[in-house]
Amino acid sequence: MTNTSSSGPAGEGGTGDAALSMGRQDNQDRYEARVGGELAATITYTARPESIDFVHTQTEEKFQGHGLATKLALFALDDAISKGKRIIPHCPFVADVVSTREDYEGRVDWPGTGA
Numbered sequence: 001m002t003n004t005s006s007s008g009p010a011g012e013g014g015t016g017d018a019a020l021s022m023g024r025q026d027n028q029d030r031y032e033a034r035v036g037g038e039l040a041a042t043i044t045y046t047a048r049p050e051s052i053d054f055v056h057t058q059t060e061e062k063f064q065g066h067g068l069a070t071k072l073a074l075f076a077l078d079d080a081i082s083k084g085k086r087i088i089p090h091c092p093f094v095a096d097v098v099s100t101r102e103d104y105e106g107r108v109d110w111p112g113t114g115a
Contacts, residue, residue, distance in 0.1 A: 019036060031079070042057070052088065057072075070097060087104060
């Protein structure tokens with residue numbers, strides 16, 4: 001699993017000063033965010049030879065509303081780009097994150113456009 005860790009205030013929901021770690025679980029085809037070791041959010045994907053198709057984002061109820069899914073999406077997107085992969089955002093949440101950040105322009109194959 002590829003990891004990065006940080007800590008800081010996250011408000012209610014038990015996230016407080018607990019460490020946030022993010023990584024890719026290739027054997028489960030997903031990215032994970034963990035808070036204090038507890039699974040908080042996931043993004044499932046399908047790996048393709050030249051791209052990564054982001055399929056679904058899920059945040060556990062007690063961790064919702066703290067921006068964890070956005071942090072995980074940015075981590076996953078940056079990971080895909082660092083590997084030279086193109087981004088296919090089938091997941092509406094990931095599509096929204098991609099569409100609001102210029103640094104992903106030219107690296108996205110939007111579903112249904114053939115691009």
